Each structure stands twice: as structure tokens, then as C-alpha cells.
Amino acid sequence: MKCVICKTGQTHPGTTTVTLQRANTVVVIRDVPAEICENCGEHYLSEPTAKRVYADADETARRHVEVEIQRYAA
Numbered sequence: 001m002k003c004v005i006c007k008t009g010q011t012h013p014g015t016t017t018v019t020l021q022r023a024n025t026v027v028v029i030r031d032v033p034a035e036i037c038e039n040c041g042e043h044y045l046s047e048p049t050a051k052r053v054y055a056d057a058d059e060t061a062r063r064h065v066e067v068e069i070q071r072y073a074a
């Protein structure tokens with residue numbers, strides 16, 4: 001698909017690192033499957049992937065961890 005950020009690049013399947021902040025918690029999730037823009041590097045998560053990543057961040061925040069680095073497990 002065409003990138004909506006730079007409006008010139010095309011996206012290709014790949015993996016990215018997603019960083020999410022919840023209150024006092026920062027969650028970094030590596031190896032998340034996404035469409036990546038070849039031009040600006042913007043990433044686009046599919047809806048199920050985004051839901052999963054957000055749920056992980058919420059769960060981590062409930063444990064009151066300050067920083068956690070996770071690996072996305074399919």
C-alpha cells in the first residue's frame with residue numbers, strides 16, 4: 001500500500017520495534033510484524049497485531065514495571 005505519512009513510499013512486509021507508553025510504564029516490543037515504508041520507515045500494524053501489542057502494554061503496566069523489553073511472539 002502507499003504510505004500515508006510521506007505519500008511517496010510503498011510499504012513492504014517486515015518487522016519493526018514498537019514502543020508504547022502507559023502511565024509510568026514504557027514497553028518496547030521487538031520483532032513485531034508490520035508493513036514498513038521503503039521511503040520514510042513508518043510502520044503499519046495490522047489490526048490484530050496492534051490489538052495484541054496494546055494488550056501486552058496494558059498488561060505490563062498493570063504489573064507496575066517501569067521499562068520492559070519484549071519480543072513479539074506469534
Ligand SMILES: [Zn+2]
Nearest residue numbers: 003006037040
Ligand atoms: Zn513513508
